[in-house]
Amino acid sequence: MRSRVHGRAVPVERAEDVAASNLFGGRPLEVTVNRYAALAHEPEPVELGPDGPKMWSNNLVALYETDAELVAAVLPRPLEPTEPLVRVNMARVDLPNMAEPLQAGTFSVACRHGDVHGFYDLLMLMSTEGAVVGGRETYGEPKKIGRISLERRGGGVGAEIVGVMRRNGVDLVEIRGTVAEVLEPGPVAERFAFYYKFLLDPQGGGFDHDPTFVHVRRTQEDRLVERVEGSITLRDSAVDPVADLPVRRVVSILFTENHQTQTGTIVGTVPGEWLWPFRHQRYDGLMARLAPATTG
Structure with missing residues (x-):
């Protein structure tokens, strides 16, 4: 050269x-x-499903009850609240051609769109730039760079498990527990998540176009399921206010080894004014260009 x-x-x-x-x-x-x-070299087409060959991951998933009015307040239309549930998922995924596993964390609330029940993600932390960019630009996922640790000491009943979602120097969510029971893996399950894809108008004051509304369907095949008895701790952060949805009751904590697939569908658009009051969920505060541009 x-x-x-x-x-x-x-x-x-x-x-x-x-x-x-x-x-x-x-x-x-x-x-x-x-x-x-x-x-x-053009990438070869994938023949083995939406995610190609199976990739197994370790997951720590917690469900807890919070206040119903708080869940309703964070949902843009047309989403509607169902049960006042928050779902926290921390994962370590072994990906091919990567020196270290992908670390991922999600904080979401239960909701529905019509007859489709699922979750709306308020925060998604990823350990790599590729995971952030791909998720935000393809599905509208509110992904950001963060640190997630998922540690396990021991095997089977009695094993100690600790999961932490960390960003900007704050341990936002911490789950600590002990395996209390090994459960029988069930059949392949599915769940839905809802996202909004949008871009900001470079002149300020609005979006480029009406936001796109996306349904994401995920399937999950478990090969290990363990019930965990433990606690969930939330810590306050100015830009990631997970503590604004306090833990009222821990519903369940599970440690799983599973394989997941993900597919998305655009179901339509929503008026920009529906989403404008919630645009800060995707960004750290209100950046300057979120306000109308000024001349002078």
Whole structure:
């Protein structure tokens, strides 16, 4: 590969070229593709379902009751509240071609759209940029970079489990417990989540277009299910106010090993004014461009 310095072509070495040439007896490699202009290799189509080969993950899932009026207050139309339930999920996913597992955490409330019951995610933390970008741009998921730890000490009944969702220096959600019972895995289950896809008008004061309303269907196949007896602790944060939905009663805590798939469907659009009061759920506070642009 060559670059020009003061009109003179000079060779440029890239680390990946050097490594690759060493694999082939030190022969130099010719770079023939401008990788910003085209893919060097088109990805092969996936033949084994929406997520390809099965990828198993460890999950710590807690359900707790909170105040009904608080759940109703955080739901944009056309979502409606059902039971006053909050669902917390912390996961460690082994992904191919990654040096470390993906860490993920979700904080959501129960709701419905018509006859479809599911959850609305208020916070989704991911350990990698790729997971954040893909989820936000494809499904409208409110993903952000964060740290999630899921630790287990021991096996079977009596094992100690600790899960923590952390962002901006705050341990937002902490679940601590002990495995009390090993349960029989049930059949493949499905659940739904609801998201809004939108972009902000660069001139301020609104959206580019009416937000898109998305239904996401997830299936879950368990190979291990354990009932956990434990506690849920919420901590306050200015930009991630999970503590505003206090724990009134812990309904259940489960530790599972499972494989999940995810597919999404656009079911329509919603008027921008329905979502505008809730736009801060997707961002850390109200950024300057969320207000109408000024001239001067």
